[in-house]
Amino acid sequence: MDLGRLNEKQQEAVRYTEGPLLILAGAGSGKTSTMTHRIAYMVEEKGIDPYEILAVTFTNKAAGEMRERIESLVGSTRGMWVMTFHAMCVRILRRDGEQLGFNNNFVIYDGTDQKTVMKNIIKELNLDTKEYKPAYLLSVISRKKELGVTPKQFRENASNDPRARVLVQVYELYQKQLMENNAMDFDDLLTNTLLLFHQQPEVLANYQDRFRYIMVDEYQDTNHVQYELVKALAGDRKNICVVGDDDQCIYQWRGADIRNILDFEHDYPEAKVIKLEQNYRSVGNILAAAHSVIENNRGRKAKRLWTSREKGAKIRYYRANNEKDEALFAAREIERLRDKSRRGDGFREPLSYKDFAILYRTNAQSRQFEETFTREHIPYRVLSGLRYYDRKEIKDLMAYMRLVVNPRDDLSLRRIINEPKRGIGEKTIDKLAVFASVRGQSILEALGDEEVLQTLPAKAYEAVKAMAATILLCRQERENLRVSDIYDHLLVDTGYLAALEAEKTVESEGRIENLMEFKSVIYDYESQEALATMEADLSFRGEEETEAEGPSIDGFMEHLSLMSEIDNHDPSQDAVVMMTMHSAKGLEFPVVFLPGLEDGLFPGSRSFDSESGMEEERRLCYVGMTRAKERLILSSATTRTLYGRSDYTRESQFLREMDESLLEGDRVFKRRDPYGSRTTTYRGPGVSTGPIDGFREEAKPYLKPFDVNVAKTETRAAASGGETDFTPGDRVRHPKFGTGTVRSIQGKMVVVAFDEAGEKKMALGIAPLKKL
DNA sequence: GACATATCTAAAGCC
DNA sequence: TAGATATGTC
Numbered sequence: 001m002d003l004g005r006l007n008e009k010q011q012e013a014v015r016y017t018e019g020p021l022l023i024l025a026g027a028g029s030g031k032t033s034t035m036t037h038r039i040a041y042m043v044e045e046k047g048i049d050p051y052e053i054l055a056v057t058f059t060n061k062a063a064g065e066m067r068e069r070i071e072s073l074v075g076s077t078r079g080m081w082v083m084t085f086h087a088m089c090v091r092i093l094r095r096d097g098e099q100l101g102f103n104n105n106f107v108i109y110d111g112t113d114q115k116t117v118m119k120n121i122i123k124e125l126n127l128d129t130k131e132y133k134p135a136y137l138l139s140v141i142s143r144k145k146e147l148g149v150t151p152k153q154f155r156e157n158a159s160n161d162p163r164a165r166v167l168v169q170v171y172e173l174y175q176k177q178l179m180e181n182n183a184m185d186f187d188d189l190l191t192n193t194l195l196l197f198h199q200q201p202e203v204l205a206n207y208q209d210r211f212r213y214i215m216v217d218e219y220q221d222t223n224h225v226q227y228e229l230v231k232a233l234a235g236d237r238k239n240i241c242v243v244g245d246d247d248q249c250i251y252q253w254r255g256a257d258i259r260n261i262l263d264f265e266h267d268y269p270e271a272k273v274i275k276l277e278q279n280y281r282s283v284g285n286i287l288a289a290a291h292s293v294i295e296n297n298r299g300r301k302a303k304r305l306w307t308s309r310e311k312g313a314k315i316r317y318y319r320a321n322n323e324k325d326e327a328l329f330a331a332r333e334i335e336r337l338r339d340k341s342r343r344g345d346g347f348r349e350p351l352s353y354k355d356f357a358i359l360y361r362t363n364a365q366s367r368q369f370e371e372t373f374t375r376e377h378i379p380y381r382v383l384s385g386l387r388y389y390d391r392k393e394i395k396d397l398m399a400y401m402r403l404v405v406n407p408r409d410d411l412s413l414r415r416i417i418n419e420p421k422r423g424i425g426e427k428t429i430d431k432l433a434v435f436a437s438v439r440g441q442s443i444l445e446a447l448g449d450e451e452v453l454q455t456l457p458a459k460a461y462e463a464v465k466a467m468a469a470t471i472l473l474c475r476q477e478r479e480n481l482r483v484s485d486i487y488d489h490l491l492v493d494t495g496y497l498a499a500l501e502a503e504k505t506v507e508s509e510g511r512i513e514n515l516m517e518f519k520s521v522i523y524d525y526e527s528q529e530a531l532a533t534m535e536a537d538l539s540f541r542g543e544e545e546t547e548a549e550g551p552s553i554d555g556f557m558e559h560l561s562l563m564s565e566i567d568n569h570d571p572s573q574d575a576v577v578m579m580t581m582h583s584a585k586g587l588e589f590p591v592v593f594l595p596g597l598e599d600g601l602f603p604g605s606r607s608f609d610s611e612s613g614m615e616e617e618r619r620l621c622y623v624g625m626t627r628a629k630e631r632l633i634l635s636s637a638t639t640r641t642l643y644g645r646s647d648y649t650r651e652s653q654f655l656r657e658m659d660e661s662l663l664e665g666d667r668v669f670k671r672r673d674p675y676g677s678r679t680t681t682y683r684g685p686g687v688s689t690g691p692i693d694g695f696r697e698e699a700k701p702y703l704k705p706f707d708v709n710v711a712k713t714e715t716r717a718a719a720s721g722g723e724t725d726f727t728p729g730d731r732v733r734h735p736k737f738g739t740g741t742v743r744s745i746q747g748k749m750v751v752v753a754f755d756e757a758g759e760k761k762m763a764l765g766i767a768p769l770k771k772l
Numbered sequence: 773g774a775c776a777t778a779t780c781t782a783a784a785g786c787c
Numbered sequence: 788t789a790g791a792t793a794t795g796t797c
Binding site: 086108424643 | 777786
């Protein structure tokens with residue numbers, strides 16, 4: 001096999017197939033290529049059975065890419081496990097997890113489900129909602145699970161103060177609820193697998209025996225449980241290869257333990273360490289600047305990226321007046337560089353829009369860029385956390401489908417029992433829940449009984465009966481029906497689609513469209529699974545390899561919960577990409593903008609409390625900078641409006657750490673922390689040394705284009721006399737509050753400053769507002 | 773039960 | 788500032 005395209009270090013890593021191996025792969029050092037070649041080498045040159053290889057990644061995307069690239073090298077990955085930690089655990093638990101008391105058709109709860117459960121618990125325990133918020137409690141539980149602490153252990157070790165006692169109680173109750181609903185959250189998948197390994201040594205032995213070669217990608221992001229899992233699987237054979245970069249550990253806040261990679265040599269004293277330090281991505285100046293920042297971190301493995309490429313242009317820095325100016329600067333800069341590149345001035349090829357990326361610290365920063373780019377007619381795409389599967393109609397249908405798979409899922413039932421409206425409210429549901437628990441059933445199961453149905457309010461009876469019958473029938477027939485058929489039944493027979501169709505609004509039509517789009521997701525799944533089954537039949541190997549069983553609703557739900565996000569980074573679209581620095585990890589762009597380099601924003605204000613927090617921010621900065629291939633453009637704003645407050649800012653500590661000789665444009669205002677504490681706001685002059693290319697725009701009031709979707713309320717609006725088309729500045733009258741002036745439009749709400757009653761926010765089109 | 777209005781609170785987001 | 792959630796009212 002041809003390793004000629006790999007450098008010496010990479011080749012060494014490829015050939016070192018036996019015993020523990022740590023590959024420290026710096027940014028842009030050809031990590032994936034090395035890993036995939038290594039696997040290909042094992043199969044082709046060493047004659048290792050693909051069946052004995054396990055490659056674990058963190059994201060589906062990474063797993064998909066790796067699989068694809070291995071396939072292009074050796075033709076097939078059949079038998080090989082190339083998947084995420086979570087997918088691996090699900091597979092193990094479904095296969096061998098019954099001993100733990102879990103039905104092997106457990107469902108996986110996502111963040112929204114977890115939140116719902118937690119809200120119920122808070123209510124049940126009558127907790128102070130100010131002090132105990134769902135997100136906080138969930139993060140406490142998650143941290144515990146990541147450390148492998150069970151509710152029992154937590155109870156035993158918890159102190160006696162009231163707060164700790166509450167946390168213990170919450171954790172216990174939370175686990176109990178999940179168990180009752182036959183559900184696991186993402187953390188449970190990992191912890192339960194580890195538990196299984198501990199309790200059933202023969203199960204573990206089985207997997208140890210199978211997976212003689214283990215690879216772990218992004219090892220710096222593993223948490224403690226993942227570390228233990230890997231260690232367990234590697235067993236005494238210790239044929240384990242981990243790949244990572246401690247400088248790119250940016251997920252400590254969600255449990256990643258950087259010690260795992262830092263201490264690998266300690267865990268495996270015989271480990272071989274190979275550093276990949278040649279960078280194939282960025283020009284020299286970019287690497288040097290990134291290095292000048294990251295070297296301020298104390299706890300890191302010594303390494304320094306180098307490149308054989310030219311130094312390239314200097315890093316450009318712009319100190320904007322405010323965030324609008326900052327966005328406009330980026331817009332102009334993009335056009336300027338496009339022009340320049342078309343003239344062949346300093347660029348090998350003309351740049352198109354998709355060659356530019358704006359990487360910010362917080363999602364909120366995207367708005368300014370979006371507005372500006374829209375006005376400047378620059379095409380852009382925002383990759384954000386707003387997920388397709390978070391849309392209400394999709395979640396509703398998913399809840400219906402989950403009930404088909406798991407009728408014990410009361411959470412899902414509560415979600416859809418009155419969706420579409422069936423005349424059922426909170427009280428009725430609670431009554432049903434009591435009935436069900438008395439009978440030892442879930443709510444849906446109870447609804448299968450006429451006796452229980454009879455207790456419903458008369459107006460709800462028919463609809464609820466039909467709904468329950470539909471779901472239960474689909475369940476009964478799920479072996480005979482295609483997933484898409486089940487979907488159709490649920491959509492139609494429960495009245496969901498009819499209700500949307502009856503609405504006849506722009507919004508409802510959009511929802512219907514989404515539901516149709518969702519169906520194509522199902523179709524994709526069906527054909528994909530059918531294909532996999534065919535292949536599996538062809539390659540029967542006599543083992544218990546039951547990976548392809550054909551499409552099923554169970555399989556589809558699992559596919560969904562593990563996928564969660566359609567990869568929406570479609571590089572074929574020619575548009576500037578905007579995303580957070582976190583989501584940019586692993587990507588690269590010819591030109592990268594890092595805006596908002598201000599203390600308090602980046603590094604974020606919370607990170608000043610601890611050294612480790614600051615170091616993580618610094619690593620994030622390093623990740624951001626090393627995404628750039630040719631040009632890196634930094635900016636900050638003198639004034640920034642955050643949470644409705646406008647404040648002066650101080651240039652980011654990271655800017656001040658950067659090697660000045662590599663910067664051009666505005667001067668970075670450097671002084672040794674002249675203002676002492678971080679609570680002091682910087683107000684000094686002399687921050688900027690003059691405009692770049694002669695422009696620096698003042699903030700102009702920007703009127704939001706009136707594009708608010710008020711369709712849903714149109715009919716009502718007409719009936720109640722409510723108007724929908726207001727513009728900031730309009731004078732209005734409200735029957736109760738008197739006259740006022742429209743301040744702003746926020747989504748579907750209009751904010752009015754009343755002359756007498758102060759500022760009020762009210763729903764557009766419904767509020768009895770009249771224009772004067 | 774459903775809608776209208778007031779209040780709250782604010783990072784990053786993999787599976 | 789603005790979206791999400793809680794509370795109040797018909």
